Amino acid sequence: MTSAISLQRGANVALRGERGAVARIQVALSWQPRGDLEIDASAFLLTASNKVRDDRDMVFYNNARSREGAVQLLEGAAAGGDGARVFQLDLANLPATVERVAFAATLDETTRRGRTFGHLSAFQVQVRDADAGTEIARFDLPLAGAREVALILAEVYRRSAEWKFRAVGQGFNGGLAPLAIQYGIDVAEEPTAAPPPRPAPPPAPTPPPQPVAAPPVPSPAPSAQRLNLEKRLVDLAKKDATLVNLAKKAAISLEKKGLLDHRAKVALCLDISVSMSGFYRSGAIATLIQRILALGLRFDDDGEIDVFLFGANAHDYGTVGAEDYRDFVPAMQRRYPLEGGTNYGKVIALIRRHYRRDLQAGQQPVYVMFVTDGETQDRTESERQIRDASHEPIFWQFMALGQSKAQAKGFFRRLLASDFQFLTYLDEMPGRLIDNANFFQVADPNEPSDEELYDLLMGEYPQWLAAARQQGLLR
Structure with missing residues (x-):
């Protein structure tokens, strides 16, 4: 043998x-x-x-x-x-x-x-x-x-x-x-129902011989929602490999949290106060837009993110996608010059109004990435808005930009505006239906690696999802 x-x-x-x-x-x-x-x-x-x-x-x-x-x-x-x-x-x-x-x-x-x-x-x-x-x-x-x-x-x-x-x-x-x-x-067509579970093994005894029969009708192809997403990413990679690679990194963080198939609307809320000018000039905000859009490609079926702006006032900029994100910063600054003043409450109210019709359906959550380099001047209104929003399927992820007081010494420590104590308070604020906000601080938006950023963005989101479902905010 x-x-x-x-x-x-x-x-x-x-x-x-x-x-x-x-x-x-x-x-x-x-x-x-x-x-x-x-x-x-x-x-x-x-x-x-x-x-x-x-x-x-x-x-x-x-x-x-x-x-x-x-x-x-x-x-x-x-x-x-x-x-x-x-x-x-x-x-x-x-x-x-x-x-x-x-x-x-x-x-x-x-x-x-x-x-x-x-x-x-x-x-x-x-x-x-x-x-x-x-x-x-x-x-x-x-x-x-x-x-x-x-x-x-x-x-x-x-x-x-x-x-x-x-x-x-x-x-x-x-x-x-x-x-x-x-x-x-x-994978062009999405099935109306998920494929059936893997069939259980038959009993151990060998079944009797079966007569020759026509081949059975084949089961549906694995054309699930994720296959549609992956095909879209494959097509996009031919034009923008960097963006697709970022989406793959985002997928790793989502998989850690069991969110690989999760769907949500993604919104980016950007501070356009004058103090943010350095971050816009350096390209840090342009890079951040790309990184958040990559998350949107994994979360959102339409592959776009909604962008809101705030300084003294609040603005609904519209959507940004793979085709136009590179031109976002110059296009945005032509329409909305940097402003004096920082008011969180106005833009939070604007975002809530924008999604109110969708929120009534309770089918898809909204993930808001809120970026600022300064404390708000309307604390009472901001606090009220976040407390009221705890009854809605919107998650608020605050990212503060700037050096922490703990990192400075002597005279320079006293010069720093704050350690974002109000954002820390919003993160821990009592009186809400559920904890609907999270907060972290970085000196520069480019400081965390891609992997670190996506892990930070998913820090408390899974817990909020569970609480929102338990309270009936999501079905």
């Missing part, structure tokens, strides 16, 4: 058994430790263009059979009953237009909790002769330092008249959505 070949990354082997070319193979995926980390396996039937013919060429737990039946995801006893993921391929019946079948694994988003493939101690891909039951080859993936949540594991491909197996072991950034998009899965 010929022993199985152990492959290294990039190596290949002809799919031959003891009697020559094999007709049917099984590709088995197994890993350690099992634990609570759920892994989803998928196979993509690909043409010469490296794309699927249609969505039915993605074989996974919700579509366990390709349209011709040549590729199947086995379950229960048929898969060995040990929890491995096993695909069976009928090589002779693969359509001539299918030149290869790629196998991938992704960490299930509901169980991974920030983990990556690097948290596994072992992951093996094994290819077997399905009829003889003998192992042809195996591939032990190198996982040390792996930071991805998706892997392209291996592929079965046509070379002349022969089928071969190649060990790939390539990490893929972004999970299942961009992987499916890369292979041509159509």
Whole structure:
């Protein structure tokens, strides 16, 4: 009996058994430790263009059979009953237009909790002769330092008249959505309902043979809301890779908080008092706009953020999106020159009025990023507005700009206007239905790294969401 070949990354082997070319193979995926980390396996039937013919060429737990039946995801006893993921391929019946079948694994988003493939101690891909039951080859993936949540594991491909197996072991950034998009899965239409849960394994006894029947109607393609978002980001990356990379960083922070699929309207409220002139001249506000827009791309279906301005007065600037954010600062300053005075209360009231119609529906929260470098001159009104707003599905994230008194010494410490004691008070203010505000201070908006900023922005937002739902502000 010929022993199985152990492959290294990039190596290949002809799919031959003891009697020559094999007709049917099984590709088995197994890993350690099992634990609570759920892994989803998928196979993509690909043409010469490296794309699927249609969505039915993605074989996974919700579509366990390709349209011709040549590729199947086995379950229960048929898969060995040990929890491995096993695909069976009928090589002779693969359509001539299918030149290869790629196998991938992704960490299930509901169980991974920030983990990556690097948290596994072992992951093996094994290819077997399905009829003889003998192992042809195996591939032990190198996982040390792996930071991805998706892997392209291996592929079965046509070379002349022969089928071969190649060990790939390539990490893929972004999970299942961009992987499916890369292979041509159509995500233009959003399904009316979420895909059904992964089916439970059948009982252990092998079922009796089934008569040959027509292939079943395929399950809907994985065209979930996130796939639509990821496709939009893929398209945008061709024009603005920096913005899309920021959106990916925002996604990491959202995933830590269990908010990867969360939807909210994002608003940016900017101080345009004269004291802010240095931040506008330095480009710090332009950079901040880009970073907040990246969060909006993850949170908001329309990919835009609403912008409000305040100094002595309050202004509704309108929306800013990927097409025009670079010109925001000069365009804004032409329309709204910097003002003397700082009044929070007026702009808070303006924002509340702006969203009042949407708030009555109670379906989608509003996340307000409120940026200022000075204390307000209308404390009583600002306090009243935030207290009243605690009955609405609006979260207020205040970011104060300026050096803290604690960082200065001697005479210069006395010169600093404040340590934003009023914003600290709003963060802790009693008498509200729920805690609807958070506050942090930085010397410069560029001071935190992208990752640090997004973590700061999500500091108390999940707790507010839970409280808002408990109080019936969100449904």
